[in-house]
Each structure stands twice: as structure tokens, then as C-alpha cells.
Amino acid sequence: EVQLVESGGGLVQPGGSLRLSCAASGFTFSSYDMHWVRQAIGKGLEWVSAIGTADDTYYPGSVKGRFTISRENAKNSLYLQMNNLRAGDTAVYYCVRAGDDWNFDYWGQGTLVTVSS
Amino acid sequence: SYVLTQPPSLSVAPGKTARITCGGNNIGGKSVHWYQQKPGQAPVLVIYHDSDRPSGIPERFSGSNSGNTATLTISRVEAGDEADYYCQVWDSSSDYVVFGGGTKLTVL
Numbered sequence: 001e002v003q004l005v006e007s008g009g010g011l012v013q014p015g016g017s018l019r020l021s022c023a024a025s026g027f028t029f030s031s032y033d034m035h036w037v038r039q040a041i042g043k044g045l046e047w048v049s050a051i052g053t054a055d056d057t058y059y060p061g062s063v064k065g066r067f068t069i070s071r072e073n074a075k076n077s078l079y080l081q082m083n084n085l086r087a088g089d090t091a092v093y094y095c096v097r098a099g100d101d102w103n104f105d106y107w108g109q110g111t112l113v114t115v116s117s
Numbered sequence: 118s119y120v121l122t123q124p125p126s127l128s129v130a131p132g133k134t135a136r137i138t139c140g141g142n143n144i145g146g147k148s149v150h151w152y153q154q155k156p157g158q159a160p161v162l163v164i165y166h167d168s169d170r171p172s173g174i175p176e177r178f179s180g181s182n183s184g185n186t187a188t189l190t191i192s193r194v195e196a197g198d199e200a201d202y203y204c205q206v207w208d209s210s211s212d213y214v215v216f217g218g219g220t221k222l223t224v225l
Contacts, residue, residue, distance in 0.1 A: 035214065045152075045160065045203050047214035058212045094159060102207040102214055103150040103165040110159060 002026040002106045004095045009111030016085050016115075022078040022095030022108060030073040033098040036080050038091035039110075048093065049080065050102070063089075085115045119208040121217035128223045135191040137220045139204030142185060147206045149187040151180060154219075155200045163202075164189060191222075199224045 008020040020036070036048040049069040050058040057069050068081040078095055092110040099105045122140040129135040139149060149167050152160035162171050164180035167187065177192045191198055204217040 037214075044219040045154075045205075045216040047216065050212075050214065060213060099165065101148040101150070101166060103148075103162060104152070104160070104205070105162050105165070105171065107159040107161070 002097065004097065004106055004108035006093065006095045006108045006111035009093065009113045011114045011116065012085055013117050014086060014115055017081070017083045018085065018113060020080040020082070020093055020095075020111060020113070022080075024076045024078065024095075024097070027097070029071075029076040033102065034069075034071060034078045035096045035098055035102070035104065036069060036078075037094045037096050037104070037107075038089075038113075039094070040088075040091040043091075046091070050098070051078070082113070085113075087115050089113060090115045118211065118213060119206070119215050121204055121206065121215055123202075123204060123217040123220045125218070126221045126223065128225055129194050130225045131194055131196060133194055135194050135198070135222055137189040137191075137202050137204075137222065139187040139189070139217050140185055141187075141206065141215075144185055144187050144206065145183045147182075147208070149180065149182050150205045151189045152203045152205065153198075153200045154203065160203065194222075194224055196224050198222060 003025045005023045035050045051069045066084045070079045094110045095108040096104040097106040151164040153163045154160040167182040168180040179190045203219045
């Protein structure tokens with residue numbers, strides 16, 4: 001059974017940093033592209049970052065230069081380092097497995113990040 | 118950047134057919150995926166590659182994509198289908214993932 005379990009969320013002050021982790025199991029982690037998707041409370045889905053099997057990375061303009069996605073295949077783990085956080089980054093962050101054409105076939109339950117003073 | 122447009126809401130009576138649209142410039146040339154999200158839960162993939170259904174998704178869910186509009190069709194709507202639905206594509210020209218704004222489906 002595929003499982004994705006996020007951790008590391010919490011309350012952080014504006015300008016602060018946070019590192020999210022995602023523990024993957026039930027599939028060959030190294031063979032899949034992985035993504036982070038976020039959702040502000042009551043709002044829609046927003047793509048945050050992606051990492052390919054060759055460690056190639058992708059970001060939208062809203063987080064480029066502030067967020068860094070990485071993976072550690074030996075530990076079946078995905079990470080998101082978030083720096084210079086803003087109130088607008090407050091959201092539930094989902095770890096997601098990607099299939100062909102980057103459809104998202106498995107999602108974690110999410111971890112809440114709150115940026116507030 | 119590429120934009121996907123969905124109607125914010127749609128209401129349908131039980132047993133009827135719901136059609137949720139997703140508009141985008143020449144979206145017919147892209148592969149569209151659809152997600153269902155119920156309150157307090159993570160999204161679930163219900164249609165991928167325009168019209169394929171993951172295992173476990175009822176045949177009542179189907180998809181199509183042509184021109185500037187992709188459509189998620191839910192036949193014989195049930196109370197349990199009440200949820201938010203999102204379309205999504207990968208814009209290969211920019212390597213961006215794009216989501217539609219979501220459609221809240223209400224079953225009357």
C-alpha cells in the first residue's frame with residue numbers, strides 16, 4: 001500500500017524557516033517524480049515544487065529562490081526547505097507522487113504551516 | 118502563464134448528470150487530470166490523461182477534452198459525490214503544474 005506521511009509543519013514567524021519532510025512507503029520511491037502541493041484554508045490547490053528522478057527541480061515563481069525541494073532515496077524521503085516565509089505561505093502542504101504527465105496519483109494527508117507573528 | 122478556468126459552483130439533483138468544465142487555451146492539446154476533494158480530506162485522482170479512470174473510481178466518472186474545454190462528467194449523481202473538483206495540467210512549455218480554481222459540486 002502506497003503511503004505518504006508529511007511532518008514538520010507548525011507555527012513560524014514571518015521571515016523564518018521551516019523544513020517539511022515526507023516519508024514514503026509501499027513503492028519504489030527512486031522511480032517516481034515527487035511534488036509538493038499546498039492549499040490555504042478555504043482556497044484552491046497550488047503547486048509548490050517538483051523533483052524528478054534525476055534530482056532535477058522545478059518551482060513556480062511564487063516560491064522560487066525561497067523554497068528548495070530535495071529527496072533522499074536511501075531513506076525514501078522527500079523534503080521541502082522553506083526560507084523567508086510570508087503570511088501568504090500559510091497553508092496545508094501535501095506530499096504527492098506523480099505519474100505520467102505529472103498526474104498526482106497518491107497524496108499524503110498534509111501538514112499545516114502557519115506563518116504569523 | 119497558463120490559466121485554467123472552472124465555474125465556482127454547480128448544483129445537480131440526485132440521479133442526474135453533472136458536467137464540470139475546465140477551460141484553457143488549446144487545452145485539447147494537453148493531458149488533463151481531475152481530482153475530487155471532500156472536506157477535511159486530501160484530494161483524490163478521479164480521471165487522468167483526459168479520460169482514464171484509476172482503479173476504484175466508479176464508471177459513473179468520465180472525462181473528455183477537446184479544443185479549449187475539458188469536461189468531467191458524473192452520471193447518476195449521488196449524495197456522496199458532493200465535493201470540490203479540480204482540473205490540472207502540466208504546461209510542458211514552462212514546466213509548470215497548473216490547477217483550475219475548483220468547482221464546488223452540491224447535490225440538491
